[in-house]
Amino acid sequence: MRAIGRDPVFAERGDGAELVDVDGNRYLDYVCSWGPLILGHANPGVVEAVRDAAARGTSFGVPTGAEIALAGEVAERFRSVEMTRMVNSGTEAAMSALRLARAATGRDAVVKFAGAYHGHVDGLLAEAGSGLATHGLPASPGVTAAQTAETVVVPWNDSDAVRAALAERPVAAIIAEPVPANMGVVQPRKGFLELLRAAADEHGALLVLDEVISGFRVARGGAQELYGVDADLTVMGKVLGGGLPAAAFGGRRELMERVAPAGDVYQAGTLSGNPLAVAAGLATLVQLDAAAYGRLGALTGRLAAGLREAAGDRPVQVASVCGLLTVFFNDEPVSDFAAASACDLDAHARFCRALLERGVYAPPSQFEAWFLSLAHDEAAIDRTVEAAAEAFQDVSA
Numbered sequence: 001m002r003a004i005g006r007d008p009v010f011a012e013r014g015d016g017a018e019l020v021d022v023d024g025n026r027y028l029d030y031v032c033s034w035g036p037l038i039l040g041h042a043n044p045g046v047v048e049a050v051r052d053a054a055a056r057g058t059s060f061g062v063p064t065g066a067e068i069a070l071a072g073e074v075a076e077r078f079r080s081v082e083m084t085r086m087v088n089s090g091t092e093a094a095m096s097a098l099r100l101a102r103a104a105t106g107r108d109a110v111v112k113f114a115g116a117y118h119g120h121v122d123g124l125l126a127e128a129g130s131g132l133a134t135h136g137l138p139a140s141p142g143v144t145a146a147q148t149a150e151t152v153v154v155p156w157n158d159s160d161a162v163r164a165a166l167a168e169r170p171v172a173a174i175i176a177e178p179v180p181a182n183m184g185v186v187q188p189r190k191g192f193l194e195l196l197r198a199a200a201d202e203h204g205a206l207l208v209l210d211e212v213i214s215g216f217r218v219a220r221g222g223a224q225e226l227y228g229v230d231a232d233l234t235v236m237g238k239v240l241g242g243g244l245p246a247a248a249f250g251g252r253r254e255l256m257e258r259v260a261p262a263g264d265v266y267q268a269g270t271l272s273g274n275p276l277a278v279a280a281g282l283a284t285l286v287q288l289d290a291a292a293y294g295r296l297g298a299l300t301g302r303l304a305a306g307l308r309e310a311a312g313d314r315p316v317q318v319a320s321v322c323g324l325l326t327v328f329f330n331d332e333p334v335s336d337f338a339a340a341s342a343c344d345l346d347a348h349a350r351f352c353r354a355l356l357e358r359g360v361y362a363p364p365s366q367f368e369a370w371f372l373s374l375a376h377d378e379a380a381i382d383r384t385v386e387a388a389a390e391a392f393q394d395v396s397a
């Protein structure tokens with residue numbers, strides 16, 4: 001909220017597509033807890049499942065049948081995932097997946113993309129140095145140069161930079177958000193994910209796709225289904241936990257069997273596979289059938305088209321993929337972090353403030369995605385578009 005010059009909204013409760021603040025103001029919520037709430041707030045099926053699970057005990061420290069059922073749901077949706085390890089956050093999942101990738105390849109370096117976010121793993125809080133594919137520099141105080149020294153940061157959608165990075169040194173993994181949503185939504189250029197897959201194979205690196213946002217959202221089988229590219233390791237979170245803390249990483253059996261206790265790569269967590277989080281995740285996934293994705297895609301399309309029309313000939317780009325959207329204040333389509341950073345951030349801030357005044361809570365940063373839920377109906381979308389038409393006028397005034 002500082003980015004748009006406002007105090008934070010303090011939540012009192014959520015109700016379907018709406019967030020209610022402590023002063024009783026209702027907002028159409030396009031943040032949805034930054035992604036987990038694909039069914040909206042307080043979905044009855046999820047609430048009931050969590051209540052039932054809590055009544056049976058909140059944590060055991062031994063496996064449950066529900067964990068196995070959730071791993072089964074994941075494997076059924078992601079053909080590249082045969083085994084899954086549950087953890088508590090996307091950060092933990094990304095960190096653990098990279099540990100496994102380093103162990104499996106016997107290499108240290110990791111390639112990541114500028115503007116992509118994989119949680120606050122020290123080594124991944126790295127910024128590009130000067131040059132095409134240099135070692136990363138710490139992006140936060142408290143992160144040491146040694147921690148980012150094995151992270152190579154390259155521009156998204158830049159095939160030459162990827163090739164250069166892999167040619168220069170042995171790389172354990174390329175880690176990517178297959179549809180980056182943390183620089184705003186920036187789709188991969190045609191063929192770019194295929195290039196990552198081929199380059200990883202050619203150089204003996206693993207392709208780690210971070211589907212913490214895209215998984216269970218852009219399609220039933222995530223971005224891997226949408227774009228037809230398989231990962232070696234997949235990082236999952238958000239929707240997987242249905243609004244409670246659950247995340248996971250998974251992949252081929254022979255890789256995952258390196259993870260302790262089956263294998264020698266240490267990984268553990270007191271509350272991993274927590275029964276409440278697993279219950280919320282399962283209760284969410286069972287509602288996400290093909291029809292649900294058809295509906296989410298149609299709602300996203302309606303909102304994107306409405307926003308484009310409301311923007312008229314202003315220098316605005318609306319980027320969208322099923323369940324995700326970004327309004328960029330830029331006169332060119334945005335294809336990487338440099339372009340996202342060149343947007344008119346002040347216009348974006350005024351737009352968000354104007355939306356909030358009209359009861360629409362869009363993410364208050366140019367570098368985040370709007371998250372749609374299945375609780376957003378056509379009437380909510382149309383109300384949003386009306387508010388946006390007025391908000392665009394405020395920005396131009």
Ligand SMILES: Cc1ncc(COP(=O)(O)O)c(C=O)c1O
Pocket residue numbers: 034088089090091092094117118119120177182210211212213237238247
């Ligand atoms: C793509 C991606 N990966 C990883 C993470 C980290 O997840 P968590 O916040 O659960 O640690 C996020 C969080 O927003 C994310 O968007």
